[in-house]
Amino acid sequence: APWAVAVCVINPKKDAAVDAAAEALLADLQAAGLDAVLDDRGLRPGAMFADIELIGIPHRVVVSGRGLEAGTFEYRARNAAEPENLDREALLRKLGG
Numbered sequence: 001a002p003w004a005v006a007v008c009v010i011n012p013k014k015d016a017a018v019d020a021a022a023e024a025l026l027a028d029l030q031a032a033g034l035d036a037v038l039d040d041r042g043l044r045p046g047a048m049f050a051d052i053e054l055i056g057i058p059h060r061v062v063v064s065g066r067g068l069e070a071g072t073f074e075y076r077a078r079n080a081a082e083p084e085n086l087d088r089e090a091l092l093r094k095l096g097g
Helices: 016-031 045-055 065-070 088-094
Strands: 005-010 036-039 059-064 073-077 084-086
Touching (some): 005 016, 005 045, 016 059, 016 065, 036 045, 045 059, 084 088
Parallel strands (some): 005 059
Antiparallel strands (some): 059 073, 073 084
16 A cells, blocks of 8 residues: 555535644654555545545544544544544554554
């Protein structure tokens, strides 16, 4: 895969806080030495996730307004059956950053 982690922005209301949180998370992941990419194309989640699966990126992190309100990111490993909601510290630990 060209990247280890895809940071997916789900932002139908064009909330600037969601974009800022995604960019900050991307910077944190890259600072931790992880190859990460930001997917902010504005696609629907299903299409975005299908592209990530097709490319073979092993880790997906979703940044959304609902997640920000809860203080979490939705994380899913490619081989996992279900996603999990993690705060920033737990996410960085999970990804080895």
